[in-house]
Amino acid sequence: MPGKPRFTSVWAREPAPKRAREQPALSRDQIVRAALELLDAEGLEALSMRRLGARLGSGATSIYWHVANKEELLELVLDEVYAEARVPVPAEYGWRDVAAVFAYGLRGAMINHPWSVTLVGSMPSLGPNALAAADKLTKAFELAGFSGMSLDHAVSAVLAYTLGATMPEVSWMNTIGRANVDTEAWMESMRPQMQVAAADYPELLARYKSFENVDMTTSRNLCFDFGLVSMLDGLEARLRQR
Amino acid sequence: MPGKPRFTSVWAREPAPKRAREQPALSRDQIVRAALELLDAEGLEALSMRRLGARLGSGATSIYWHVANKEELLELVLDEVYAEARVPVPAEYGWRDVAAVFAYGLRGAMINHPWSVTLVGSMPSLGPNALAAADKLTKAFELAGFSGMSLDHAVSAVLAYTLGATMPEVSWMNTIGRANVDTEAWMESMRPQMQVAAADYPELLARYKSFENVDMTTSRNLCFDFGLVSMLDGLEARLRQR
DNA sequence: GATAGTACTCGGACGGTGTGCGAGAGATTT
DNA sequence: AAATCTCTCGCACACCGTCCGAGTACTATC
Numbered sequence: 001m002p003g004k005p006r007f008t009s010v011w012a013r014e015p016a017p018k019r020a021r022e023q024p025a026l027s028r029d030q031i032v033r034a035a036l037e038l039l040d041a042e043g044l045e046a047l048s049m050r051r052l053g054a055r056l057g058s059g060a061t062s063i064y065w066h067v068a069n070k071e072e073l074l075e076l077v078l079d080e081v082y083a084e085a086r087v088p089v090p091a092e093y094g095w096r097d098v099a100a101v102f103a104y105g106l107r108g109a110m111i112n113h114p115w116s117v118t119l120v121g122s123m124p125s126l127g128p129n130a131l132a133a134a135d136k137l138t139k140a141f142e143l144a145g146f147s148g149m150s151l152d153h154a155v156s157a158v159l160a161y162t163l164g165a166t167m168p169e170v171s172w173m174n175t176i177g178r179a180n181v182d183t184e185a186w187m188e189s190m191r192p193q194m195q196v197a198a199a200d201y202p203e204l205l206a207r208y209k210s211f212e213n214v215d216m217t218t219s220r221n222l223c224f225d226f227g228l229v230s231m232l233d234g235l236e237a238r239l240r241q242r
Numbered sequence: 243m244p245g246k247p248r249f250t251s252v253w254a255r256e257p258a259p260k261r262a263r264e265q266p267a268l269s270r271d272q273i274v275r276a277a278l279e280l281l282d283a284e285g286l287e288a289l290s291m292r293r294l295g296a297r298l299g300s301g302a303t304s305i306y307w308h309v310a311n312k313e314e315l316l317e318l319v320l321d322e323v324y325a326e327a328r329v330p331v332p333a334e335y336g337w338r339d340v341a342a343v344f345a346y347g348l349r350g351a352m353i354n355h356p357w358s359v360t361l362v363g364s365m366p367s368l369g370p371n372a373l374a375a376a377d378k379l380t381k382a383f384e385l386a387g388f389s390g391m392s393l394d395h396a397v398s399a400v401l402a403y404t405l406g407a408t409m410p411e412v413s414w415m416n417t418i419g420r421a422n423v424d425t426e427a428w429m430e431s432m433r434p435q436m437q438v439a440a441a442d443y444p445e446l447l448a449r450y451k452s453f454e455n456v457d458m459t460t461s462r463n464l465c466f467d468f469g470l471v472s473m474l475d476g477l478e479a480r481l482r483q484r
Numbered sequence: 485g486a487t488a489g490t491a492c493t494c495g496g497a498c499g500g501t502g503t504g505c506g507a508g509a510g511a512t513t514t
Numbered sequence: 515a516a517a518t519c520t521c522t523c524g525c526a527c528a529c530c531g532t533c534c535g536a537g538t539a540c541t542a543t544c
Contacts, residue, residue: 050501058522060523065520120413124417135443164406223395226480234473238472292529
């Protein structure tokens with residue numbers, strides 16, 4: 001009897017049955033680390049169980065002893081990205097600083113691991129590192145005076161903006177090709193297509209043309225900061241009015 | 243000679259060579275429509291070229307005459323989601339109303355088509371409908387007094403928040419299972435795992451427990467609204483101070 | 485009306501994919 | 515010594531995206 005569909009996630013299962021043999025030759029951590037390397041080096045679609053097995057010097061199906069699914073493996077790897085975004089301890093900094101450091105940290109981590117943006121769209125982030133980050137953020141906001149529903153909502157808002165702002169950025173970089181760090185070059189290479197695409201929107205095109213000679217990454221940073229500060233300002237207003 | 247890697251996207255190619263035969267038996271629109279149906283009915287991983295071909299009553303490979311790639315097909319389908327988010331004409335409403343209607347519209351469209359969240363993480367949104375929405379939003383903001391870089395940044399901020407807030411919501415719903423509209427039921431079914439996952443964060447758990455008896459969807463709506471209004475407030479402050 | 489060309493359709497095949505299964509190896513426990 | 519547990523892995527299955535080339539039907543030209 002299948003019963004009602006249950007909620008499944010790596011985080012709901014025992015991480016490892018036990019420590020039995022001295023050297024299990026393969027371990028969950030090892031697998032996750034190797035997967036991370038492969039992903040960083042060759043991207044999401046280069047990660048197959050066979051390739052991962054080869055990199056680990058073991059059979060492809062051996063992995064399935066330590067991990068139930070490919071999807072579970074991806075959950076584990078995604079949480080590693082959240083680990084890269086450090087959150088300062090709440091008591092020592094103001095809530096705005098905590099939020100900003102976290103936001104920049106998460107953005108940086110996602111940019112460092114471009115494959116992660118595809119994953120955040122595919123699965124919820126319930127890993128220990130994601131939870132820890134959310135918890136610390138919540139504590140900082142609580143200390144600042146947020147309470148009740150507003151507390152959760154404020155945390156969610158910062159998280160949402162950070163994710164939503166970073167995702168298209170990285171998505172862009174992904175389609176351009178990760179090897180191409182030369183921003184000027186790809187800007188040049190895509191202009192003709194851009195004109196075709198935006199032919200119906202002369203204003204939009206004009207705007208993008210005017211950005212040609214500003215550095216792309218700093219421009220992106222400014223844009224991110226603008227939105228982040230706006231969000232924090234909006235939250236602060238809500239904090240003061242009560 | 244491969245040359246430098248070019249920027250490729252559906253939107254940069256000729257949409258259809260010409261109209262030659264009376265009834266080409268298959269058309270790009272038809273394909274996109276069928277794909278949409280299949281996606282809505284059975285989700286992203288149920289969409290294969292063979293299944294799509296079968297649904298169209300044609301061979302799987304026939305599709306490749308009208309569409310270069312599966313990925314291109316997905317770009318086309320994703321843009322259809324943006325089409326579902328109507329943006330009121332700028333001149334008749336204030337910028338906040340325009341932004342809010344768009345944000346709610348896009349969120350609704352993504353919730354209606356849960357597979358879309360995976361796609362927005364995988365590819366940039368450069369389709370005509372996405373561009374049209376961005377253009378109208380920009381016009382409304384310009385009318386309101388935003389200018390220069392702030393204009394783009396403000397539009398990006400609203401877009402980013404909307405995407406980032408909706409994505410986790412839908413991601414959640416996806417893993418729970420789309421057929422399960424009964425919010426109470428799945429809330430019940432996942433509580434034990436939730437406790438395991440959040441065992442290290444008693445405060446977090448306590449907070450979620452306190453939400454047990456409020457309706458999940460209205461709670462989500464409130465959360466979305468909170469963040470959106472905060473963002474708009476922040477933007478408005480920036481608008482006034484100059 | 486014959487001929488050439490264009491616009492499509494489609495079956496077959498190729499090289500991949502995730503993963504269930506069962507046989508086995510080696511250490512530990514009884 | 516026997517049984518049990520932990521872990522590895524080759525094989526096989528069903529399915530995937532898509533290249534290729536032959537085949538069909540319609541249009542344009544002579």
